[in-house]
Amino acid sequence: MPYLRLKQLVEVEGTAAPSKISASLRETGKDCILRGTGNPNSAAVCILETHAPNTETTVRGLARLVQVGPDFTIVDISLKGLIPGTYQASIRQNGDISRGAASTGGVWEEETMGTEARGKLGQIEVGSEGSGGIIIDASIAVWELIGRSMVLSPIAEPPNRNDEASLVGVIARSAGMWENDKVVCSCSGKTVWEERVEQKEKGML
Template identity: 85%
Template sequence: MQERPPFKTLFAVPLHCEGCISSVTNALSQVEGILSVECHLEHQLVEVEGTAAPSKISKSLQDIGKDCILRGSGNANSAAVCILETHAPNVENPVRGLARLVQAGPEFTIFDISLKGLQPGIYQASIRQNGDISNGAASTGGVWEEDTRGTEARGRLGQIEVDSEGSGGIILDISVAIWELIGRSMVLSPGTELFRQDDEATLVGVIARSAGIWENDKVVCSCSGKTVWEERVEQTGKGML
């Protein structure tokens, strides 16, 4: 397994004083893989460099009572995101998962997948040939590269275990470049096989480009006029992780 190269991640974090900076710095210094932390009090931002996945950094901040919003990861054109939803009808909050992708080196990408609101069990994660989710997982095509590489296909991401509370997560290192994935879809299916049929437990989403570090300086949405924190409350209410 190739050693994971370090990369930078930027978070918006409420910072009110030097005491906030001290508590954030102390908390993140305990996270394995973090090499440096720089807090920007004026702009309410925390810049982290290392090999720790964004979800681990977020949890560390939340554990000390600090909310946070991911503002960018990696260099330009090296990050992506996939919102995982059920396409079953009549579901109030269809969003059940989020995958963050960061390319930390040449053809070396970290998959940081978080799930919630699912039935306990084993789920299979896969990248599909295309990004057509008009009919849920059924319209996404076969597993990427499976027709040429079989079980060695890079589209076979592996298993994720969902616990008794309906939550799960995994961090994977895959030999792939971000540009190879943009526009394809990701599917999570319950069971031991890569099923295509749709039910409430099958999740699907399109992989889209995400902002690199310092590429997203939005504070207020030009469409709604809401701040990023107001948007966060609204999206969390809809099930967003």
């Protein structure tokens, strides 16, 4: 594909999680930025932040959601800068994160489905270096999650506690394959590569 080589773009077809694809590309000695995954309207992203007061680096993780089949979605979560331990990941009823986890509502579907609620994504182990990740197969369509929130909290603490170890984020629609062609981020005026370098320097990538 000459166009792809000329533009230094790589197209990958399959069901591999975005973190696995980017890790494989970095193993070749190149850096990379994912500029869209999945088909249009089948991808979402959630930036996970702590709402604890007086915290310098608030962003601690990223969740990418890619629907690869009818009601079948890969949830790819990466975390850094956390206290080691076991964390519970869940999707909440609403997207109000104004008060951190405390304002996100209950776990999605838990009131009607109990332990079978699809909002219970699973547990993530964060190692001694403060990082962790998990890839989850969920029987969910991406459109069901847009506008809801995701919460990660230590299983040893109350699920809606707003300390530095608890992370929250709103699930937003993400670009499908080749839909994200931006070069400069409108929020900062920096190129996407400059933003990536900045995040790497903060230890988030």
